[in-house]
Amino acid sequence: MTGPALAFLGDFGEAIEFIFKERESVSGGVQIGGLPEMLGFTATHMYVSIVALVIAAALAIPLALWLGHLGRGDFVATATSNVGRAVPSLALLAFFISFVGLGYTNVIFVLVLLAIPPLITNTYVGVRQVDRDTVDAARGQGMTGIEIVRKIELPLALPAIFGGLRTSAVNVVATATIAPLANVQTLGEPIITPQTYGFVGQLGASILVAVITLLVDFIFARLQRAVTPAGLKLASPARRRRFPFPTRRSPKSA
Amino acid sequence: MPDRSDRSTAEPLEFREATKRYPGAATPAVDGLSLEVPAGEICVLVGPSGCGKTTAMRMVNRMNEITSGDILLGGRSVKDRRPAELRREIGYVIQHIGLFPHWTIGENIATVLKLQGWDKPRIAKRVEELLDLISLPPDTRDRYPSQLSGGQRQRVGVARALAADPPVMLMDEPFGAIDPINRERLQNEFLRLQAELRKTIVFVTHDIDEAIKMGDRIAILQEGGKLAQYAPPAELLMYPASRFVEDFVGSDRALKRLALQRVRDIDLWTAAPIRVGTPTSEARAKIEESDVPIGLLVDESGRPQGWLSERALAGERVTKDLRSPAEPLLDLDAVLRDALAQLLSSETRYGAVVDSKGTLAGILSLEVIQHFLHAAPAASPTGADLLIE
């Protein structure tokens, strides 16, 4: 009963067992694995992710909304999306580890930096995509800039904004996996300490990371659809404008 | 430019009970269309939107497949060949032209030639010929569609369709996207081209005036893809076959007929040209013989000066005593509708028609025009005839 297929299943089987049941560590002497420990890692993982996402959103979305309203952010949006994609998360994290040190602040800082570009780009593009005639009409009826943003541009740009949130969320959750390099014990901990957790531990943690990230992606996808007004959903592709820089998700970097 | 009028490669086209039915639709888009287009003629398909005119046209090159019935090109069913092959032998011009932006003008024009495997030198020569034909400079060949104006692109579209010298051409609102001023120019240029090339053309438009101007024969389609009438323009205007055709052509169809005619083509009334100093008895006799009961004073060369009053004929000899001026002087070569417009804008009952030298040629009046409109035409004039003089 050997052969790669069963071995494959065997490894996965063991990994899943690792998630739920405690066992002795590879190096001996310590209990590893089991649900409590995994949940602990997951909690840390989600904590840094959520905090980072919230901060990034609070910073990036209002800024991009305003830039989009003014129509002045083309260069900023393209530049941040290009730079944001090109900087490897590992490099960024290591950079901050070497210059700032270890710990939660550092990690959250890095995650915020990674989350900002997709938020800026997508929000900006989302606002620019709002029909100019609609905005004109609103202005003609006497709405101030802020009112226009609040009542017209923001609601109509929500799908794009949520698209950006989706991308950023996935990026952040994925990158949080390598946070243990900075001594923050997220689900990446088993992955970077094979001497304790063994390959089984690495695999188990990977499975959890994959599942959680997919879940986050799914949830935000649903949210995005939920905020899309029925009218826009029915619009044919031909009516949606084309844009100079890509509006699609830049993937998570971890 | 080489004379092509005798080198006509055109073939006749026949719709035979051609029908197009879309699945799930209650009525057919084109219903049993039957008509024959003689080789070398322009058949215009015209009608309100939804009447199936574009669908019918696209059945010829099988961009829409025929549900039942047939279409014969030069006697051969279009269903005979594979669609791609068929289309390479049919010129195709559409409203938004559809030039390929990533190809030069030369490459665009040579589209079908390349598909047919012509060699490069032959293609180059043909492209040069065609650019000349559509009056564009030879260096246009290396430019890109984005660099040309709408009117120029339209002409390139026509050149592309003509490249392989196809026996039939299909044109779907080809001038629809052009502004009215350039549209008229392009229409005239096209008619001149057609006079040389004499292609068999199916031309779709929603504009009855364009149909009347461009067509040798007009097929009016009504909703449901039915043929309402198929006739030359003059016949259509004089004898509309149904209420629908009457309405579609417009209540001003009499005026539309006048747009197809020149003043010289109709029977004008005569007037007596009288010079100063002529014996009044002679003058009166002349006036008796002419159609118009008033004398027209002319100078030594026969150019009208004005209409004579009674006092002018009071004495022994005719004096220059005018009741009204000769103006407006109508041009013998003018389009009849324009001449009528001039007549209507003045207060005179009789309009003096003069030739290119200014000499009296006849008299035009409302009654003359009415008389013409009620008589059956000797020949069927078309918009093309007006251009080719």
Added chain:
Amino acid sequence: MIGLPIAQGLQIQKPGGADDCVASNGFCPEWIVDNIDRYWTPLLEHVYLTVAPVAIGFAFSLALAIVAHRRRWLTGPIIGITGIFFAIPSVAAFFLLQPITGLGYTTAMVALVSYTLLIIFRNITDGLRNVPAETRDAALGQGMTERQVLYRVELPMAVPEIMAGLRIATSTTVGLAALAVFAGAGGLGSEILVDKRFKSNVVVAGGLAVLLAAAFDLMILGVQRLMTPWRRARA
């Protein structure tokens, strides 16, 4: 953005005393110059880890896009499946693949290829869909077969979008390739991990990655310009 930490942590040392610089973990230009050689191999590995996955991903995506162009209904499922590959974090993927492909370049390649699929596929498909209907109509009307229309008209016209997709995929892959070390492959990521606390090392390795991404970006942009002379021509 990065101002404050740099101001705090940067201690640029003057030359003469390289050992001191290293010992106190400053930013040491002399050390960099001396040790630049050790980055060469990782850089080459990184190039390989970027170019190969993008090339393979492009081939796959193009094939998929051409199939989905005729059978529109396939687009949804393809995007769904590639989307799942896309959402799984690379680190996790590197491990999930190991039971099947083992430790090393194969694992890294499989994972990196799967990330490029969604991006490139979506861009090619969008590019093809954006060809105006009348251009397609004219092409068919001139007598091109569907195949000829695709290869002579639609794909050439979609080049800008395809190139945009390649640029995104390439920059992304540069970033992800840094993590290939977890799959047992090399690349600049492994250099970073060798000494993640040493500033000079991190800056050089990370900086090289960013420069690499920028270089690829410009190259692809250059190729795009070459391939689309008609976009530069203006009346």
